[in-house]
Amino acid sequence: MNAPLHRLAEVAADPDAYVVAWKQSHPGRKVAGVLPMNFPEELLHAAGFLPVVIQENRDPDSDGRVILAEFYCGYTRNLADQAAKGKLDIYDTYFVADHCVQLLGAADVMRFKAPGTPIYFGQFIASMSEESTARKVRNEMEHIVGEVERGAGTPIDRERLAESIRLYNTDRRLLRMIFDARREGRIHLSGAQMQDLVKSSMVMDKAEHVALLEQLLTEGIAAGGSQARVKLHLSGHFCHAPKQELLDLIEDCGAMIVDDDLYHGRRYITTDVREDLDPIEALSTWYFDRNVNVPCPTRVQHDADWDTYLSNAVSESGADGVIVLMAKFCEPHMLLYPELRKMMDERDTPYLLIETEHEGLPMETIRTRIEALVERISRKATVAAAL
Amino acid sequence: MHTMGVDLGSTTAKAVIVDGTGAIVAHRVVQMGAVSRRGVTAAIEDVLRESGVERGDLGVVIATGYGRRLVPDATRTFTEITCHARGVAAMSPGTSLVIDIGGQDSKAIRIDSLGLVDDFAMNDRCASGTGRFFDVLARALECRLEDLDDLALAGSDDLEVSSMCATFAETEIISLLAEGSVPADIAASVHRAVAARTLGLVAQVGRANPVVMTGGVAHSRAAVHFLAKALGTEVSVPREPQITGAYGAALLGLESLQGETTVIGHAVEREHRHTGQLANGHDCTTCSLGQAKYQPIDVELWTASVAADRRP
Numbered sequence A: 001m002n003a004p005l006h007r008l009a010e011v012a013a014d015p016d017a018y019v020v021a022w023k024q025s026h027p028g029r030k031v032a033g034v035l036p037m038n039f040p041e042e043l044l045h046a047a048g049f050l051p052v053v054i055q056e057n058r059d060p061d062s063d064g065r066v067i068l069a070e071f072y073c074g075y076t077r078n079l080a081d082q083a084a085k086g087k088l089d090i091y092d093t094y095f096v097a098d099h100c101v102q103l104l105g106a107a108d109v110m111r112f113k114a115p116g117t118p119i120y121f122g123q124f125i126a127s128m129s130e131e132s133t134a135r136k137v138r139n140e141m142e143h144i145v146g147e148v149e150r151g152a153g154t155p156i157d158r159e160r161l162a163e164s165i166r167l168y169n170t171d172r173r174l175l176r177m178i179f180d181a182r183r184e185g186r187i188h189l190s191g192a193q194m195q196d197l198v199k200s201s202m203v204m205d206k207a208e209h210v211a212l213l214e215q216l217l218t219e220g221i222a223a224g225g226s227q228a229r230v231k232l233h234l235s236g237h238f239c240h241a242p243k244q245e246l247l248d249l250i251e252d253c254g255a256m257i258v259d260d261d262l263y264h265g266r267r268y269i270t271t272d273v274r275e276d277l278d279p280i281e282a283l284s285t286w287y288f289d290r291n292v293n294v295p296c297p298t299r300v301q302h303d304a305d306w307d308t309y310l311s312n313a314v315s316e317s318g319a320d321g322v323i324v325l326m327a328k329f330c331e332p333h334m335l336l337y338p339e340l341r342k343m344m345d346e347r348d349t350p351y352l353l354i355e356t357e358h359e360g361l362p363m364e365t366i367r368t369r370i371e372a373l374v375e376r377i378s379r380k381a382t383v384a385a386a387l
Numbered sequence B: 001m002h003t004m005g006v007d008l009g010s011t012t013a014k015a016v017i018v019d020g021t022g023a024i025v026a027h028r029v030v031q032m033g034a035v036s037r038r039g040v041t042a043a044i045e046d047v048l049r050e051s052g053v054e055r056g057d058l059g060v061v062i063a064t065g066y067g068r069r070l071v072p073d074a075t076r077t078f079t080e081i082t083c084h085a086r087g088v089a090a091m092s093p094g095t096s097l098v099i100d101i102g103g104q105d106s107k108a109i110r111i112d113s114l115g116l117v118d119d120f121a122m123n124d125r126c127a128s129g130t131g132r133f134f135d136v137l138a139r140a141l142e143c144r145l146e147d148l149d150d151l152a153l154a155g156s157d158d159l160e161v162s163s164m165c166a167t168f169a170e171t172e173i174i175s176l177l178a179e180g181s182v183p184a185d186i187a188a189s190v191h192r193a194v195a196a197r198t199l200g201l202v203a204q205v206g207r208a209n210p211v212v213m214t215g216g217v218a219h220s221r222a223a224v225h226f227l228a229k230a231l232g233t234e235v236s237v238p239r240e241p242q243i244t245g246a247y248g249a250a251l252l253g254l255e256s257l258q259g260e261t262t263v264i265g266h267a268v269e270r271e272h273r274h275t276g277q278l279a280n281g282h283d284c285t286t287c288s289l290g291q292a293k294y295q296p297i298d299v300e301l302w303t304a305s306v307a308a309d310r311r312p
Ligand code: SF4
Pocket: A073, A074, A075, A076, A100, A101, A102, A103, A238, A239, A240, A298, A327, A329, A330, A331, A332, A333
């Protein structure tokens, strides 16, 4: 593995260690823990924070296990556990702008487990097609700007915000170049490596991340390298990263991941903030644009839906099938899944649903299901070619 | 030219050798306590001995089943889903839905006319309705496993059974006994509830006809009867329902050698059809399954019949 990839993987594997080291090397600076999936991190960056999307960790849930009910998703229950164990004390403050009930539950736990750590809330409207939506989003963005300024104790300089936006856009653009190259088969990186690229972006100082991506692209990423029989699109998995052993398993079963719409994938990097608008206006527009580029089931929009997006994405990448990764009890995903299923049935795209949990997975059973999907696709192709 | 399919499941090891025409030359089912290399070795040695084929003369060996990666010297592996589909399509051409229930897992597999998998669903961690579950049921009812069919088919199935979890079933059954329910009714009601659970798997892939049931649980008249009743359709069971995976594996091996992908089909006379329509499985009393549970099949006869039935 080349040096930039190695460093990005290292940060992705242990975000807490990065945060602690960053604080040591930046005395007096603050780290803001951000809850996914829509917070405009650029605001925090411009205000001088290191914004870090708080990641699920790998520890078994223990101290915080009983705080949230069993039917909360693995990510929120793990956040509660991290809060109970004091693991989130590395953050100076928390910011939330999403409205998933389970996420708000976790935010509540964070609030009462660390009463000394300020937590700032915003809440973007989820109904995207109302006449009043644009105004409400703009108002909410102003409110969030106010919250960030309150947290930082200083107003956000508009020019610095524009710079932060440019930096974040650069990072997203570089990541998209790599994602596009993978989709077109020009480079080969494993699913786990692709996840490292995005997950590290959620954690690292953006300028440092951009520098590593530029170095990676200058050194070049190897093409080919996979003997995989079947090309797959990975879909779903909000808020937290699917376990890398699951991604490795998919590839070990003879599949190649060619594209995805995971939050720790294309969903995070899909949309740039416009640089030709007033920065606050641009961030409000970004909120809308994102939901068009990769629609999210936590929003309702009449002219954008995830099933159409997924269908187009599969056509574009030429994926032979789809693996839907769903965090168990992720309600927005569960509720929309029948629509995705209907679409995939209609276009005769083979698919497999895998439910993930924080506490390990029945890997042998999952292996059988993935292998069966791969065999199903490859045998059909072989027979079709022979007939 | 011969090929061998080996299906290492969670509680049984199965091996089948086919000749170059796809006819079964020998087959063997070995019961194990758990996934065991010894069990699979015994199954392999038995079919080799019975067929008179030397291991070195086998074109390929295809491993399948839960323990497929533990099978020694396999040329390659296929999942049991692909292999059951292939085996059933050969044994019973035209089948659209395979319901395979083994010692620890259950699957619903929708297949097309070529035996290719259209869709599949399998149980995740829950052992409800699998062989292990019926062991628990027999123990809780204090009857021998081999007597469970008669008991269930003699009872009426209208008791409410809430938990189909293998772990909690015992407690629930004990509480039903304590309430004064008779064992036959409990057995029937639990079978009905288990069949309803299997319908959940079927719903994931979509109902289709004709239906073939395979796996160790297909030996149980009661399980097949209640499944047919729940599905409201006829359910066919191959005479030796445990070897379809190994048979499919052997055929896939043959295909890989011959470069062919067409289905070698066989007639269906040797199956028994359960309709589940008549009360208490009485429509089953004249079939081979009805006459004797776990009745050993006549290998010679059946092998001959498979060979004769093979399409030119
Ligand atoms: S959107 Fe899904 S994964 Fe994210 S917090 Fe809500 S339930 Fe959990």
